[in-house]
Amino acid sequence: MRRNELLTQFPTPFYLFDEEGFRGNIARLVEEFRTFWPEYTPAYSFKTNYTPAICAMALEEGCLAEVVSDMEYSLAKKLGCPDEKILYNGPFKGPLSRELFLGGGMLNLDSLDETRRICALAASHPERIFRVGVRINLDLGAGFVSRFGMSVDSRELRDAMEAIAACKNLRLAGLHCHIKAPRDPESWRRRAEVMIAAADRYIDGVPEYFSLGSGMVPGRYDQTAGEWADFKPSWHDFAEAFFGPFIARYGASAQRPRVFTEPGRALITRYVSLFAKVDSIKEVQDRFLATTDGSFQNMGEMCTMARVPVRVHPGGGETRYFDNLDIMGYTCLEQDVMFPAYAGPLAVGDIVEFPNVGGYSLVYKPQFMIPQCAMYALQADGSVRTLMRAETFDDVFAKFGI
Ligand SMILES: Cc1ncc(COP(=O)(O)O)c(C=O)c1O
Known part of the structure; x- marks a missing residue:
């Protein structure tokens, strides 16, 4: 399977981990530092x-x-x-x-x-x-x-x-x-x-x-x-x-x-991306907003510390061009901004890729509203490895003793 096929065959949201990049980054660090x-x-x-x-x-x-x-x-x-x-x-x-x-x-x-x-x-x-x-x-x-x-x-x-x-x-x-x-x-x-x-x-x-x-x-x-x-x-x-x-x-x-x-960050940040699907797009008092099935809670601190370049994978819907649109998460929190002031094409059904979310992201994800999503890795032979399955209702509620 190729990366793009993954987007059509696996339900969003999900994380995608780049094993080759991660291992290569450690190898480069070790090689460079051991020279000294x-x-x-x-x-x-x-x-x-x-x-x-x-x-x-x-x-x-x-x-x-x-x-x-x-x-x-x-x-x-x-x-x-x-x-x-x-x-x-x-x-x-x-x-x-x-x-x-x-x-x-x-x-x-x-x-x-x-x-x-x-x-x-x-x-x-x-x-x-x-x-x-x-x-x-x-x-x-x-x-x-x-x-x-x-x-x-x-x-x-x-x-x-x-x-x-x-x-x-x-x-x-x-x-x-x-x-x-x-x-x-x-x-x-x-x-x-x-x-x-x-x-x-x-x-x-x-x-x-x-x-x-x-x-x-x-x-x-x-x-x-x-x-x-x-x-x-x-x-x-x-x-x-x-x-x-x-x-x-x-x-x-x-x-x-x-x-x-x-x-931590220096090894892992770049090698995990989050993919989330655009569920709706609307205009409220001149503010354009897209709501996705992901959240800033999946992304962790990265979305508050830096603006990483989002990538939009077209989903076949009717595309419009925006100068200034906030890409928002699914939570009922006003501050759930995954990417502010996006400029470019977007349609309902598009999948938005947020790179650089490997550090302090899934480890910070609260069980607020929607359980955690899965993490996959594309293997060299084209197969998909599940590094983390999606959290279930029972994962969240079993501990309460109803
Ligand atoms: C003792 C210690 N070592 C390593 C780290 C990892 O730092 P970073 O993720 O910024 O690379 C931390 C982070 O707070 C830390 O407290």
């Missing part, structure tokens, strides 16, 4: 899009699993990922984080309270040696105070480091950070410098690992306009800036730290 730092590995951020088949592909491509909840940790384990290939981050960890810690996984501590609990856990197994990481709170001048990790100069961080040092069978193995902004290559250089300085201050010798979060957005979105319109750095630009401080500090070391980043 062979000890580099990406850790796929499960929460960004936790479709199990997609997570499994990321693992097959050599990614570690980056998880921030027991739910994601359980998924990683179900997919056969051993503890030592899992990074467990986040400000609120579930009880399974202790299992990961005892199993030799990488646990990055967010607070002094969590540090004390982990020290007590390590002390209750005096016969074994454990390792742990600590999250450093980053401020790269983006004008807000992040809630995550502990500040480099804070009393809390010093107390946490002392607690770890006082625990005979616990070793500080790595440092972690993540901040949502800024995201340009130069800020990644500063991120590396700040973290290396923190390691020099708190870790004797060379750390086992640095896990430096995410936020790299290479200019690979599909003609994205809006917030990222002029933002076009490549994986190469990021790698060149980011690894400079590592090469300067550890390039000549016999033992070099492993470096991880934790990409």
Whole structure:
């Protein structure tokens, strides 16, 4: 089956995943980054899009699993990922984080309270040696105070480091950070410098690992306009800036730290599209509106952050040309705008394709009004693989105990 046949044979709305593009993107990232730092590995951020088949592909491509909840940790384990290939981050960890810690996984501590609990856990197994990481709170001048990790100069961080040092069978193995902004290559250089300085201050010798979060957005979105319109750095630009401080500090070391980043958006965003059908078109007080069977709730944050180019697949209806039409979702919410100010041809029955909805989309979809739609992938042999079936009435209501 070809892509266009899919549109006529499968009921809308649905997501379409591009496996080849996704795998290729990871391969390019790894190739580019390892040219600068062979000890580099990406850790796929499960929460960004936790479709199990997609997570499994990321693992097959050599990614570690980056998880921030027991739910994601359980998924990683179900997919056969051993503890030592899992990074467990986040400000609120579930009880399974202790299992990961005892199993030799990488646990990055967010607070002094969590540090004390982990020290007590390590002390209750005096016969074994454990390792742990600590999250450093980053401020790269983006004008807000992040809630995550502990500040480099804070009393809390010093107390946490002392607690770890006082625990005979616990070793500080790595440092972690993540901040949502800024995201340009130069800020990644500063991120590396700040973290290396923190390691020099708190870790004797060379750390086992640095896990430096995410936020790299290479200019690979599909003609994205809006917030990222002029933002076009490549994986190469990021790698060149980011690894400079590592090469300067550890390039000549016999033992070099492993470096991880934790990409979510940058790996998956471009490789999922949403297809929705135009149900009606109308004019209300000079405002033209098309209502579709999809919703901004299927698209997630992308439709509020950037204007991606919609593609219209004609459905055979009577086409009109619009200068300024809002493409709306099915919900009873005024703010359900999937694409504002569309200009071009459109007809009832057309299928509108919204690209770049792989990140923070289906994982954010509430069970509001209409259950979640399916996700498919076109296989190389022309067959269609269902990565996620459509949600049913029972999926939504079984838990209520009528
Ligand atoms: C600790 C951590 N790592 C990685 C990510 C993934 O970020 P992104 O989806 O922007 O790539 C996040 C997102 O919030 C995060 O909190």
